[in-house]
Amino acid sequence: MTTIAFSIPRPTYPTGVWSWITTIDHKRIGILYGVTAFIMFVVGGIEALIMRVQLSSSELDIVSPEVFNQLFTMHGTTMIFLAIMPMGAAFFNFIIPLQIGARDVAFPRLNAFSYWTFLAGAIMLNFSWFLGGAPNAGWFGYAPLTGEAQNLGHGIDFWIISLQLLGIASLAAAFNFIVTILNMRAPGMTLMRMPLFTWMTLVTSFLLILAFPVITVALIELLFDRAFGTNFFVPAAGADPILWQHLFWVFGHPEVYILILPAMGIVSEILPTFSKKPLFGYPVIVLSGIIIGFMGWMVWSHHMFTVGLGPVPNAVFTLTTMAIAIPTGVKIFNWLATTWRGSIDLSTPMLFALGFIAMFTIGGISGIMHAQAASDAQQQDTYFIVAHIHYVLFGGSIFALIAGIYYWFPKFTGRMFNEKIGKIGFWLTFIGFNMTFFPMHFTGLDGMPRRIYTYADGMGWDMWSAVSTVGAFILAFSILVFLYNVVTSWIKGEPAEADPWDARTLEWSIPSPPPEYNFAEIPTVHDRDDWWSQKRRKVERPGAPVPVAGGSGYGGVEHAIHLPQPSYWPIVVSIGLLIAGYGLIYNVAVIAIGAGIGMIAVYAWSFEPVNEPEEGSAH
């Protein structure tokens, strides 16, 4: 035992800050993801509010055009990569092992690494505000606008490096969840018995591992252009000015489904539970999810209808885009059929889930409108598109994520939330959301362009813009109400039972919050919605929980559950990456330092056993 790795003792902090830093428990990592993502959601929301204030009336001068560009870039990038995606990751982490009857994910340390690298990316992106200015070219960062000649300063560099870090984090997490879902299901849980949320996570993970390399390459090419003077996006050297757009949207459209499929999974869990009926058309919903994931690759050029690709590509992408509405519509009808004649319980999670269906359908319908290339030519780059994306990403993803937070809140925290405040919060969110974004359909069709910092008096956009701004503040207030509910309930809410909703899936068969080892005994699955049918068949639950040994410190040896032990190395690798990232921007020598730290930590990690044999072995 000569290597450094072995001479540093394994961390064994049961509580406190270090226990969180070294944790590899999927539930704790899920909470870390969720809390960080929510903070980022608030940051992105504040950026949006500043823009709404600036646009509340014509010819205001509250922020300069330069700052406005940075605001909409940061708002988009933050909400997509730092809020919605990691909130999805929070649910993957907390819920997936519980739903499939596993004790952790397949690679617990890799999971911790994903979180810390995500945090590194979040730090890298947001600190750009204080290091000479944030990125300012939109969340899609169109080259050659982002080229060195057109975009001075480090803003774009921060954007590139942070997206690369977030990409590494997402890739590592997606590999982990693919292996976890395929390989760690409880006995009897065949693919077609998996809960819908697990299914959608699997599809999302496949989209992630196939889509992220494309943006990785595009970002590398852009970075090389900026740092080393290569010609990928330099039209003067003969480069194609729309190559970036193709690469970005080949990634960017699957990304849209990466954002919405987990939301669809969450809703597919909540609707049956609160309707007291099985999900209508389970196989069809699963298949639709897979088809959406597959067809998501065939529609990217609908983001480029006005580029001038010609009538044939535009017609083809119009058709494929309209076709993708079919599996989406199938899902919506199945969800409605799930609630049909159910005994519906309109609790807060259900309200948000129903709100999701309504809002997402509106967003879907406006999507069909600009799936038509000719119609899109009128709508491209107007507030109509802003309305559309917010109906699918806020009315869709965020509504479903909030529904999921309420639904699983008892499981996350072991406490119940305040139902009354939850309902008030829902109606405030619903009203604020529609008041903010519905008028954008009008201003958009009236020709109001997006991404402009102000507009002339007399265009007729003042009134609806003011309504949007008021709506945005109601929406922001509703998020405060939500936060108040979550925080106070987490601290002093009523203790939750194991299964407060009379729900259907395995995570509700264990106590709230789940013990560190999740399942005292790995369940055997006989049915789709196995927990529901177990309750109906009145089957005895397995006996007393099994004691746990290993690093967790619960005595007991004979029937020990070997839990993976905490580790220092995942966060050290992430710190190495962050340092190397700053080195790429400022100083080549620093790259070597960061890479060195990362390399040492990777070796230490590789040679560190998942469980220390001395402690875990039973004899």
Added chain:
Amino acid sequence: MAQAPAVPHGDAADETTTGLSHRKLLMWAFLGSDCMFFGSLIATYLVYKGKSISGPLPEDVFSIPVTSVSTFVLLMSSMSMVMAYSALTRGNIKGFRIWIMSTAIMGMTFLAFQTFEFRDFVQEGLTPRTNLFGTTFFTLTGFHGAHVTLGVIWLLSLFFYSFKRGGVTAERSLDVDLAALYWHFVDIVWIVIFTVVYLFGVFEGFN
């Protein structure tokens, strides 16, 4: 559960649903992802093929005989990788060391060829800044070279680790199996690059 679940405690988590080990499944998922990575780089190369507005061009710099030699060496390294794995599973640790070292040496030979090739091209006036061909060529083959370099480090780590008692054993042959999967993948990518970039770049009939 009255049906007496046939699940032993603790070790149940070690048995996987698919029968494949976690790490092997992870490796396959990673390689699928890496396909998209090289796919995007190769796509960029092909989009810009013939679009350079100044020389040097592929036919000016490529030497097919020389690159054929290094390609041959890299392909042979895949065979010695198979031999290394096979020796290990038969418990022949000495054979394993010889073959894994040969694999690493052949990988390093390939890298040496690439380094000299790059130096030659630069002397002939082709740098990543010169034209679109230079930009896409150096990036694509450079990232392949980086993959080979990582593979060589991995192979050498396994070689040195095999001197530690119980470091590399037939029972834990998966450690080597994963490195082999990666190594073969990197070879296959090179077959595509050699064909698409070198052969298509020089021979008229392919253009």
